[in-house]
Amino acid sequence: MPEPIIEISNANIYQGDNLVLQDVNxxxxxxxxxxxxxxxxxGKSSLLKTLYGELTLTEGQxxxxxxxxxxxDWRKVPYxxxxxxxxxxxxxxxTDRNVNDNLKFVLKATGWTDNKxxxxxxxxxxxxxxxxxxxxxxxxxxxxxxxxxxxxxxxLLNSPKLILADEPTGNLDPETSDExxxxxxxxxxxxxxxxxxxTHDYIVVQKFPARMIRTERGKVIDNATITME
Ligand SMILES: Nc1ncnc2c1ncn2[C@@H]1O[C@H](COP(=O)(O)OP(=O)(O)OP(=O)(O)O)[C@@H](O)[C@H]1O
Ligand SMILES: [Mg+2]
Numbered sequence: 016m017p018e019p020i021i022e023i024s025n026a027n028i029y030q031g032d033n034l035v036l037q038d039v040n041x042x043x044x045x046x047x048x049x050x051x052x053x054x055x056x057x058g059k060s061s062l063l064k065t066l067y068g069e070l071t072l073t074e075g076q077x078x079x080x081x082x083x084x085x086x087x088d089w090r091k092v093p094y095x096x097x098x099x100x101x102x103x104x105x106x107x108x109x110t111d112r113n114v115n116d117n118l119k120f121v122l123k124a125t126g127w128t129d130n131k132x133x134x135x136x137x138x139x140x141x142x143x144x145x146x147x148x149x150x151x152x153x154x155x156x157x158x159x160x161x162x163x164x165x166x167x168x169x170x171l172l173n174s175p176k177l178i179l180a181d182e183p184t185g186n187l188d189p190e191t192s193d194e195x196x197x198x199x200x201x202x203x204x205x206x207x208x209x210x211x212x213x214t215h216d217y218i219v220v221q222k223f224p225a226r227m228i229r230t231e232r233g234k235v236i237d238n239a240t241i242t243m244e
Contacts (some may be wrong), residue, residue, distance in 0.1 A: 017044040019078070020177050020209045021066065026075030028061050035061045039075065039235045041228065046199065046207040050220055051228030059213040063179045066211070067101050068092040070079040083205050098176040100170025100208075101153075104185035108154040114165055115150040115225050121169055133185060144198060160191035161181070165239070167198060178202070180212040182187065184219055196223045 021043040028036040036057040043049050051059050064070040068087055077084045077242065087095065098194065107115045118137045127133050136150055141147045144164040153223050154162065154238040164185060170178055180199065184192035203210050229236045 020045045020047075021077070021079055021211070022072070023077040026065070026067065026072055028058060028070065030061055030066050030070070034233065036235055037233045041235055043177075043209055043211060045209055046202045047204065047209050048225040049209075049211045050225055050227045051211055051230065052215075052220065052227055055215070056161055057086055058111055058233075058235075059230050060156070063188060063211065063213060067099060067179055068095050080175070087125040090113065097173045098177070099174055100167075100173070100175040102163075102166050102170045102178060102180040102183045104182040106169075108162065109132070109167060110154050113151050113153050114146075114157075117165070118169060118172060120157065121172055125173060136172060140171045144168045144173055144203070147151050152221040153238070155242035157189055158191075160194060163187060163191075163195055164198065164234075164237060167195070171202070176208060178210045180210060182213055182215065184214065184216055189218065192219060193222070 016206045020043050020151045021041065023039050024043045026039040027034060028039060028237065039062070051062065053059055054067060065077070065084070070083060072085045075085065075174055079095065082091070082098070084095065108114070109120065112120070115137055118140065119133055122136065123176050137150065139148065144167050146161060146168065147165055149157065149161065157165065183199070184195050188193060198213065199210055200223060202208050227238065
């Protein structure tokens with residue numbers, strides 16, 4: 016039996032007073048990879064932001080990684096975030112410290128205290144993204160693709176069962192973008208982590224096929240065909 020990690024029913028998603036997505040119904044199961052496609056401004060980021068508690072859901076129901084998120088108490092949002100990983104297109108590492116210290120900063124912010132355990136965890140996630148040797152590098156010493164891998168490592172720190180990625184290949188050349196896609200598929204397959212990835216990138220979607228949902232004219236359409244504009 017597939018087990019849902021995201022279950023949304025009859026949700027309306029607003030930006031301010033503006034209804035961006037109406038009557039959203041969507042289930043994503045554990046370990047599934049799902050693309051979120053759709054033209055610019057149609058609500059992909061708004062949907063992801065709702066799922067990670069950046070936008071509050073006020074109409075409809077949604078369960079995300081075990082949390083009921085409708086009208087979620089802001090004090091509970093950090094606990095929700097600990098159960099999912101978020102990857103952005105343009106995430107900036109703190110420029111004044113190396114990769115290890117960037118990751119340690121995030122661990123401390125999410126309640127970790129034991130230095131030995133933190134060091135082990137950091138090595139573990141760097142290993143998972145193929146950058147075990149780069150912990151002592153400063154951000155400016157990393158390529159764009161390496162920085163994106165570090166962002167994925169950051170998302171893995173709390174061993175999430177769900178990763179939400181907003182255009183994670185948006186700033187990368189095709190070759191580097193393939194590497195990131197291979198990494199995300201590997202994480203999905205080997206750790207049974209569900210991934211919802213918003214993208215514009217038609218080439219990526221064709222090359223790495225998976226289930227697609229689309230935002231279009233205020234709706235979320237499931238099993239969209241592969242045509243993208
Ligand atoms: N912070 C905000 N305040 C008010 N309106 C916003 C805000 N962010 C987005 N919107 C509006 O909400 C709608 C959906 O935007 P959203 O960013 O979710 O689209 P998107 O599909 O992610 O677009 P893109 O492909 O360009 O990233 C747009 O009309 C946008 O102008
Ligand atoms: Mg967006």
